Amino acid sequence: MALPAIAPYPMPGAADLPKNKVSWTPDPQRAVLLIHDMQRYFLGAFTPGQPPVTELLANIQRLRQHCTALGIPVVYSAQPGGQTPEQRGLQLDLWGPGINGGPDQKQIVDALAPSESDILLTKWRYSAFIKTGLLELLRERKRDQLIICGIYAHIGCLQTASHAFMHDVQAFLVADALGDFSLEQHHLALNYAAKLCAVTTTTQRLVEGLQPPASQGELSLSPQQVRSDVAELLQAETSIGDDENLLERGLDSIRIMTLVERWRRTGAEISFVELAERPTLTDWYALLSSATAQRTSHHAS
Template sequence: MALPAVAPYPLPAPDELPVNRVSWTADPRRAVLLVHDLQHHFLGAFPAGEQPLTGMLANTARLMAAARAAGVPVVHSAQKGGQTPEERGLQLDFWGPGAPDDPEKLSAPASVAPAPGDVLLRKWKYSAFVRTELAGLMSGWGRDELIVTGVYAHIGVLMSAADAWQRDIRAHVVADAVADFSREDHDMALRWAAGRCAAVTTTDALLGALTEKD
């Protein structure tokens, strides 16, 4: 039930992305950037200093900087350490007790850590919407687009994008700013998202959208 050790793999290139069913383009006036579960506990599954970890973190950091500059809210999801069996629920059966109550394991790398003005959500389930304030925050901000980065692509990233779709929130999954257990899982998540619930895009494409002037 422990997290698997991830073998290095290259992030997908733009010409390797699935074909989207929708032609959505992110709008900085409507978007929120979700930095999903980038805690050391989860990132420890990846080989340090290698892809996909290095590229995913670098691209997420670029998007965070652009979002802040454009006035796009940045929301970080993070799981609580030392959860009780009641708090853990069915995740206990699939993944064991989860992250320990260790500040280092629960923190994010400096390059993608929350900054003043960002929002930090305590997350409980795969989707970042379940038992959190995310939907209410987005409604209060008058925003209906969610840009999703982080880990793991075929679990929380995909479930958050699918949950967004069910709330009529347009999701944009950033293919080279997410990472997964394997390239196979990564590609599967992108195919499912592109065909069922989201627009799959790249960091560079989103940077162009976020920095575009009226």
Template structure:
């Protein structure tokens, strides 16, 4: 019933990622990083200087560093050692006594040791939400995205992603920053996450998205939204030439489906403009969308000016 020895296997790369069903983008102002159960006890099952352990730790280090630089909160989970049978509950039947008592096996691996300002949660079940105040922390900090990395992909990481989704938190499952019992288990976890509850990304894609959103986080006057820029964004999604799309043409008839509309909603929200799917679906033309974005931008700038004056 103990953790099995884990054979060497290669981490997935971008080409291995399944197609995501949703187009959420990680936003530094909305996200929290969860480093899940990166304890000596669980990492001992891997070969010390081999894949996937080497990439797992290196990628989480990169993500953690980037999140710190973007003021994204970092939360660690760790299971306690020396649990009683009552504390273990049904986990006892599947996995035995778990982490032994004492400081060594339960500590976070040295390469990822938490800082004083990181949040540390004692974890009791597969999901990081169960018997913890993780959801309360996210709500208190007004964060609704969870970047998930750690071990094991098909158990705690996946169950945490599922529960986040069910609680209205957008999960981001970092395919090369989680590890599992085998490559097969790993692939199954990534596929299920993408199909049912999360966006799956590689570390590099995550870091690019975070940096792009951070660079675009401030409104730059009316230069952000011009009629031509809106036309170009629409054309990019439709894979057509901007000049081929009329300003007052019904975009729904051109193939602007709900998935593409939500892509634009997310893109524009990320630069501070609050639009909804209904706003765009009710007025599906470039000119109407430009007018809507212009009016929303003016509100944002007006509110910003008032805050400065106060």
């Protein structure tokens, strides 16, 4: 009934992501970061200093720093130690008593120790929504997106993403900021989430997507970023030509609107009609550059 010893396995990356069914875009004004159960008891099942733990800790640190810098609330879930059988519930049958009553096992690992401004939720079941007040916290702060990282991917993280979906909260499961019992179960969680309840992404993509509004006259979109954003939505496995018709490649109206919303948050004044009428990478970057130049000129005058 105890946790299994977890053998090292390679952390999934961008090339391993399943195809997402939805194309939600993370927004600093809507998101909350959940660092799920990163306690010594659960990390103790992994081999220290080996993948996926090395990437897991580094990527969660990066997410936390980026979210804090953008004013995105950071929430930790942590299970209490020394639970009674009544508190433990059916988890006792599957996993035994869990964390002991001492001071060590229940602690968040030192590399991710919460700051005074972070929020700590006591967690009682697989899902971080059960008996925690997480949903109320989101609603009080008018947030409807949840970025999920931590352990274990196919248990608590996936259940939390599923509950988020059922409460109309957009969930983002960060594939390379999760840990699990095995690579197979890690992929199981990602595939289920992508098909039924969440967007699967990577730390790098999420950091790129969560950008503060650009200052007046500043365009933060490079041609490489424009191409990367389009390729992500198309799940493109082959290169996209600069002058290729993106509509013919499968870029539908929903995905175009996703790009409009994403690029507007970087300061780009662009419309759906403009993108739809000139659906090539070359035209789009010209439109973005032109809009920025006009705005800069108007601001200077």
